[in-house]
């Protein structure tokens with residue numbers, strides 16, 4: 001796995017002294033734990049390298065000259081599951097101040113073990129529902145970047161994620177390339193929550209023919225009070 005990750009990072013133009021080995025160790029821990037806990041449907045080492053690590057790593061480079069800078073930024077990964085995309089980003093950009101958030105306690109406990117096993121002691125692992133945590137003092141309009149992959153339809157997802165982002169920051173929604181309809185349906189909600197779609201970048205994971213999309217949503221004004229709403233309401237009446 002380590003060689004595949006190293007080659008993929010090189011193809012992406014990401015310098016990675018030591019990072020490929022750390023990611024590979026993370027992959028081993030993931031595959032091992034997945035035998036007794038449901039963490040991922042992807043279990044074959046090369047696929048873990050491609051579809052988890054290199055997919056997440058691509059966020060650091062997409063957009064070329066207009067790529068989002070992660071250096072010295074604070075980032076919250078909403079619905080992180082087994083740590084994606086947040087943890088690979090932190091391994092590749094050590095200056096990142098990372099918060100991983102998930103509603104499933106067992107996954108968060110495992111993430112704490114992984115972080116300490118990999119020597120990433122400063123990563124905050126939070127067991128909470130995104131729409132509840134965002135209502136607490138110090139969490140709203142507080143992060144430079146929010147990320148989320150494979151958590152919910154964009155209409156719902158924006159209400160979970162955009163409240164965390166400070167004005168001038170961005171929410172990076174990792175999606176498939178067929179998300180046009182999802183994106184246009186989310187337009188009204190994005191505006192209401194204080195966001196604006198800045199770009200949608202397609203990228204191909206190195207060494208594969210898999211193409212994904214990241215939607216970049218800029219925070220242009222603070223999220224109005226009253227959002228996010230309770231989950232039942234978000235689902236029943238998406239913005």
Ligand SMILES: C[S@@+](CC[C@H](N)C(=O)[O-])C[C@H]1O[C@@H](n2cnc3c(N)ncnc32)[C@H](O)[C@@H]1O
Pocket residue numbers: 078079080081082083084085101102103104107128129130131148149150151160
């Ligand atoms: C399909 S997994 C994706 C995990 C990871 N982002 C990835 O790409 O592999 C979705 C995760 O979102 C979490 N989740 C769903 N709704 C959530 C919410 N409202 N607040 C926090 N976490 C949530 C679930 O517990 C689950 O771990």
